[in-house]
Amino acid sequence: MTDRLQSVDRLLERREAISDLGDALRLLIEHATATEAPTEELRRAAERIRQAAGPLGERIRERTEVAAADDLLGGVRMYNPVIGRGSALAPPVHVESSNGVAVGTCTLGLAYEGPPMYAHGGVSAMLLDQMLGHAVTSSGKPGMTVQLDTAYRKPVPLMTALRLTAEVSQVEGRRVTAVGAIATAERPDEVLVTATGLFVALRAEQAQRLFGPVMRPRAS
């Protein structure tokens, strides 16, 4: 096997392990949120979790370093808080996007609760920001969100399969507008939350100023 194939294998294996750890953390968070276990059990669990966290903290990256398993240009972000399989915060949303249109699916557990039984409004905004971002990126003009307007028409139910949609609606020079919505998978035409986002493609000097350190090749 060539070195390149071996390193691709190692990368895939690492991503698989990161996803597995992410699944375990999400299970932990969901159980820790939903648990009505005895107080003593909570204390024991906290101790065990601290012990498990220790070795992971022995080698950590700086803010200016991209995760070794990520591929920025290829759009692989293992720890993105919406889509990242390795992120304990991410539902995670599964997204397909092309030509300025994005469709996503996810189910939100109790950890995302705002009003009882329903999602926190900030979580809905976060999901939609990400979805609009995918639509914009897939249109070939990636940018950063400079404005996000959300309208909450009906509450988003937890523990229910959701369908998220987004599409580019306008392109004006460096400014790209996209619109999106959250519905349940069962009733995709019944809109629960909508969002309109304005994205701005960065000028080269802006990209350099904001992302200079992570754009440099990794020292081996």
Ligand SMILES: CCCCCCCC(=O)SCCNC(=O)CCNC(=O)[C@H](O)C(C)(C)COP(=O)(O)OP(=O)(O)OC[C@H]1O[C@@H](n2cnc3c(N)ncnc32)[C@H](O)[C@@H]1OP(=O)(O)O
């Ligand atoms: C697939 C991956 C999906 C990822 C999805 C997640 C997306 C995100 O969440 S991004 C993170 C959140 N966003 C940010 O942190 C961005 C913070 N903002 C900034 O850093 C700056 O506003 C920046 C660099 C984007 C643009 O710089 P700024 O100096 O504001 O604007 P500038 O470059 O001069 O001009 C851009 C244009 O946008 C306009 N603009 C900027 N902000 C706004 C705004 N809030 N409303 C309306 N127009 C605006 C400007 O007026 C200008 O218009 P024109 O070209 O017609 O004169």
